[in-house]
Amino acid sequence: MTVELSAGRTTDADTMLAHRVVDRITQTSDTVTLILEPTRQAAQPFRAGQFMMLYRHGIGEIAISVSGDPARAGFLEHTIRAVGAVSRALHDTPVGGLVGVRGPFGTGWQPESAIGRDLVIVAGGVGLAPLRPLVLAVLAARGSYRRVVLITGARSPADMLFRGDQHRWAAAGLELHQTVDRPAASWTGQVGFVTEPLARLHLDPGRTSAFLCGPEPMMQFCARALLAKKVAAQDIRISLERNMQCGVARCGHCQLGPLLLCRDGPIVDYATAQPLLSVPEL
Ligand SMILES: Cc1cc2nc3c(=O)[nH]c(=O)nc-3n(C[C@H](O)[C@H](O)[C@H](O)COP(=O)(O)OP(=O)(O)OC[C@H]3O[C@@H](n4cnc5c(N)ncnc54)[C@H](O)[C@@H]3O)c2cc1C
Ligand code: FES
Structure with missing residues (x-):
């Protein structure tokens, strides 16, 4: 499936690109920033607030926002808090280790x-x-x-x-x-x-x-x-964080009322979000 990411640029959202961890910066006892460099192609540009789907081989894939500078070409930065199996595996990836990356997805802060x-x-x-x-x-x-x-x-x-x-x-x-x-x-x-x-x-x-x-x-x-x-x-x-799986408005896991947050979020204005967040079962 090909999705338009920004004016004039498209990528296959199902394509997972291998990235190598070139640095790890310990932030706190459970949180690390990984600096990722693509192994073959140029790094995907992104807008502030967008997220990637990060994959650790044999463990799984989760949504993680980009925490780096949108103007810093060539690298991706992700800051990951270890809360469960996948985030722990990504958090523990050593320098030289490989991470699969799909994206970027979602709206930005604008x-x-x-x-x-x-x-x-x-x-x-x-x-x-x-x-x-x-x-x-x-x-x-x-x-x-x-x-x-x-x-x-x-x-x-x-x-x-x-x-x-x-x-x-x-x-x-x-x-x-x-x-x-x-x-x-x-x-x-x-x-x-x-x-x-x-x-x-x-x-x-x-x-x-x-x-x-x-x-x-x-x-x-x-x-x-x-x-x-x-x-x-x-x-x-x-x-807004919801369970993300496909990242491209296909699986429905990230639904919040009429919104699919992988496409219409994660960043949403409060005029849109407030009525949805006031319904407990949404
Ligand atoms: C758009 C988006 C952007 C995100 N950006 C980041 C990011 O930049 N950095 C980051 O560390 N995480 C981020 N997350 C959250 C991250 O995706 C989850 O922490 C991850 O999915 C947990 O997966 P797991 O398999 O490690 O843990 P699971 O096994 O799924 O969960 C383990 C335990 O942690 C709890 N848990 C799950 N998610 C969270 C959470 N977000 N906060 C606290 N507890 C949680 C679960 O309820 C469960 O008790 C983002 C999520 C979304 C949707
Ligand atoms: S994550 Fe699949 S529809 Fe949003």
């Missing part, structure tokens, strides 16, 4: 639609991985945006992803708020949920676009806090 506006980006836990390409794209075009706020939350300081990056982004002009649920003795930052620094922000709601990724309840609480500040639901984008 930072270009927020040019000239204030951006509020909220990441919970491994949710920072799909948001990292957005942050890198926004920083590369820093003059095109007004205020850029990043709120990151983690269970503990040791669970915070991309710690070095976050400090570099703050030095590059991004307004950074870090918060943890359980502080360590050395932690001097904020304690609590990401909704707390979000609630304290003074926003210009008519000129604010928000991008949220993390556990679904976290995104819902953040979206409600933004709505209370009069940010429009269509200016809030969230990333």
